[in-house]
Amino acid sequence: MNLEFTEEMVMLQDSLNKFVQNEYDFETRQKISREGIGYKEANWQSFADMGLLGVPFDEQYGGFGFGQTGLIVVMEAMGKGLMLEPYLASVVLGGQLVQLAGSETQKEQLLPQLIGGELKLAFAYVERQARYNLSDVECRAESKGEGFVLNGSKSVVFNAETADKIIVAARTSGDTISQQGLSLFIVDPTAEGVTARHYETYDGLRASELNFDQVNLDADALLGTLDQAYPVIESVIDSAAAAICAEGVGVVSQLRQKTVEYLQTRKQFNQPIGNFQVLQHRAVDMFMAEEQMRSLSYLAAIKVTEGESHERIKSVSAAKVYLGDARAIVGEQAAQLHGGIGVTDELDVAHYVKRLGLLNTLFGDRDYHLQRFSQQ
Amino acid sequence: MDLNYSPEEQAFQLEVREFLQQHYPKDIQDKVANGIALKKDDYVRWQKILAKQGWVAPGWPEQYGGPGWTPVQKYIFDEECGAANCLRTVAFGLVMLAPVLMKFGTDEQLEKYLADIYNSDVWWCQGYSEPNAGSDLASLQTKAERQGDHYIVNGSKTWTTHGHYADKMFTLVRTSQEDRKQKGISFLLIDMDAPGVSTSPIVTIDGMHVVNQVFLEDVKVPVENLVGVEGDGWTIAKSLLMHERTYIAQVPRSKKQIERLKKIASEERYNGKPLIEDASFKAKISAIEIELMALEMTNLRVLSKISAGEAPGAESSLLKIKGTEVQQAITALLMESVGYFAFPYNKTTMTEGWQEDPIGHPQAAMLAPHYFDWRKSSIYGGSNEIQKNIMAKAVLGL
Structure with missing residues (x-):
């Protein structure tokens, strides 16, 4: 048994603490939070340069392969600095969904871009009636030709406004609240039929309400196995x-x-x-x-x-x-x-x-x- | 022991209820019910209606325009006001300063100030706390130096609620340095538009502006604005803090908030059912209801003592602590009731005229700001730690 961090983790921790100290004093944080997109794009690039965006991902896609231990080191620093950048939305949620469920093609397509800072993801899973129940999903995707058509709404999607792709949990079969019949889809937020209402959350971050009205999805929008996403x-x-x-x-x-x-x-x-x-x-x-x-x-x-x-x-x-x-x-x-x-x-x-x-x-x-x- | 109101008290209850139904403005009621920020005009409008009815100052003796109610009648009035979501009258003039003037003021001061307080024509704020005098209020340093028939006042007051609305401020100032810090303090009335007075807004955790810092720089105050004897200010301040004991617990308001909580919880859904049917959420509501039940009965026991002519002691500290704890617990549960939908923050949803569609439950937007803002209730009016010190000393003799 050894509950100490490895040398790599200690180095990661040190560089993050330095970043918070140099770039993230409270006044700066408040200024960033109140303007525009609610975080600083230059910081996101610094994250990419420091390798933070690759922390949990396999080395074959350009990641560090540090897994969950790496994530907790990053997230503790995010907490210390009250950092606003969409690390949770894009890396922890979006990136890990791709890593866990994605096909080899999807992983090769998305993860290196994500790790390089060129692509940002968000995950839409909350619904109005669901409270905390992850399987209470009314948002629905029906088969149409080769692909799907998506209808429904998602709530409180963090950092959807700046995401290049949004991963949406939708029902493809089964009754509401059933864990069976859920699927994940990669949705382009600029696609026809996607509308959004963006807002600030009370802690100074950004989230959105999303609505999907007859949104056409290609077959390769499906992330992971149909009906088996839960x-x-x-x-x-x-x-x-x-x-x-x-x-x-x-x-x-x-x-x-x-x-x-x-x-x-x-x-x-x-x-x-x-x-x-x-x-x-x-x-x-x-x-x-x-x-x-x-x-x-x-x-x-x-x-x-x-x-x-x-x-x-x-x-x-x-x-x-x-x-x-x-x-x-x-x-x-x-x-x-x-x-x-x-x-x-x-x-x-x-x-x-x-x-x-x-x-x-x-x-x-x-x-x-x-x-x-x-x-x- | 009898919990029931007498036939006369029941008749009074009905009279109050009918009056509120007919005369309490609906737009203000909506604001209070939905947690919308209130403006000075809302308070003035409602207080003038109450003044016309003769009910704006239940605590005043009849000779000054009070309604001559018994303690039980005052309690009934509070209860009915709470149930009707009434705006609470602003305490600074009506509840805090007026009784001080009646007890310590000169006839000229009563003549000059009382009618304007009664009719809400002059707005008062309180200048007690200073940046370095909070819980240790007696260490205040704002100085008033006598020069001829004036005091020259220098210093700063903080947490001044409605300071930006107020015409005048009653303050505690230091008129001399004595061996004990409680000595040498005087009670002085200052015009907010006097040269040298400026206010600076303090934005609170909910993003709103209600409190201020007030700066006093060579402010010239006529000596006739001194209340009571020079150097006796601490005695006056203490007497002021003893007023309106049963008011402090805010039981009727908390009852109304629990009603609101149950309504929201019956409209929100969880696992395909109303949230209120969730056993653990229901148990949390019950736990608060039990606390409130005990608080209400304790409040009534204090009231009963006052009715029987006894002067209550440190029970006000108990009522303050338990009252604010219940209020805070309700704000927390209200926030929890809407789950994720407490997150969206839009300052304008807390102001009137907001027209956008709500995100989630129609009342959700205000619940997190209120929860965070209401943390102040265990800090203001003598922090709950200070109240415990008072009880340890005054009640338990420790």
Whole structure:
């Protein structure tokens, strides 16, 4: 047993921390978030140059083959810097769907471009009525000649506005909510019949509502086996959920550090407020949550890599439950311990708190994952 | 023990209910129900309607225009207002300053200020907190130096709610340095349009502007604007904080929010069924309802004591902590009820006249900003940690 990162991972971690330090101070982040597409294209190119976009992919397509361990290193840094670039949407979700389900041709066509930074992907899987149920899919693709015709809507698709291709989960057979009969399609967002409504999310990222009205798809738009997409979707969403648990660790470590600094410097009653035991204990609660989260995030990464589904589901859901708890133990406490300033827009703390709130919901909230764990 | 209202109280309840049905403006009701940002004019309009009815200042003695209600009648009024989604009257003039003037002010001050407060013609804000005086309010440093028949005021106040709307501000200022920091503080009334007063907006976590920082630079304030005795400001400030105990828990408002939560949860779907049929979601609603049930009964016990002529003590701290905890838990569950649809953020959905189609549930857009913004409730009005200190000392003798 060895729970230390390899030298390669440590190097990756160092270069990311340096990037956050040099390119991603809070003011810059806020400026990027409020303008245009909500992230910086030049940063995406830097990601490509640093090799970040190839972290989870096989070397034969130009990737590093670092797998889930590589992803958690990247995502923790994304959390620390509150980075806005569409890494989760394009690499973790889109790229991994291609790697797992794609044909050799599709992989050769898409992955090198993705890794080089020339192609961005997004994954459309949420629907209005579905809440967190991944198999509650009403969006439908019917066979038509050689290809398909797609009808329906998808919600809260992160970074769809800047994606070159959108992977859409659609029902090709079976009843609503059935895990059987789901398929994945690669859709061109500029195709006729695709309409979109783009918006900002409360943590400063971008997402879209998409509508498909009689969208014609070629036969090679199908990604993976017809009707058999559910296990692929679940497995990639689990990888992404484990990845955002690592992002959560990054967010939480910043909140803990900033709160402790504040307790040490803010003076009331003629002393640093960190002298008060009741506040010390709360800071310790934050620290313990951070360490436990880190542990579960590592465990989830290991189990996602090993691939046995029962173990994977348990460990990912466990990590996600802890991430949900952190919303209160770390997020709400950080705001509370900062006092009024902790709930102002000008302080970075509020923005970490918001991201942590969103991460709880993303890929299913605490209650969903508690239930999912208990059903295993 | 009897929980029922007397026939007279029931008649009063009906009278209030009918009045609200007939006179509470529907457009303001819609804004409150949907969490739309409120404007100064909304408050003024509603408070003038209440003033005309004689109900705008339930806490005032009859001689100053109060309705002469019993504590139970005041509670019934609050309850009916909550149930009707009424806009809460702005407390600064009506609830905070007016009673201070009645107790400590001169006849001239009462003459000068009271009618304008009653009729909402002059808008007040509160200048208490400073950048370096939050929980430790008594360490405030804004200075007022006496020069002839004026004070010259220098310093800064912060978290000033509605500072950008206000005509006047009641402040705590330091008029002398004494051995104890609670001494040498005075209660001073300052015109917001006096030369040297400026406000700067503070944007909060929800992206909205309600609070401000106020800067005071060589502001000339006539000595007749001093309330009470110079150096007695801390006593006045403390008496002000004791007002309107039963108001603080906001039970009626929380009841209304739980109704709203249940409605949204019955309209949202999960696994092909209404979300409210999901066992774990239902259990979470129940847990809050139980907290609220206990809070309401505790609130009524305090009320009963006041009715019996007892002066309540540190129960207000308990009501503040539990009240804000319940409110915060409801905002969290409201946000959770719409799942992914809490994500879309559009500041204009929180302002009136918004016409676009909603994304997800029609009320979804406001729920995350409210959850984050409502974190403030356990910080303001004396943080919940300070309230626990008060109870440890005053109730438990620790």
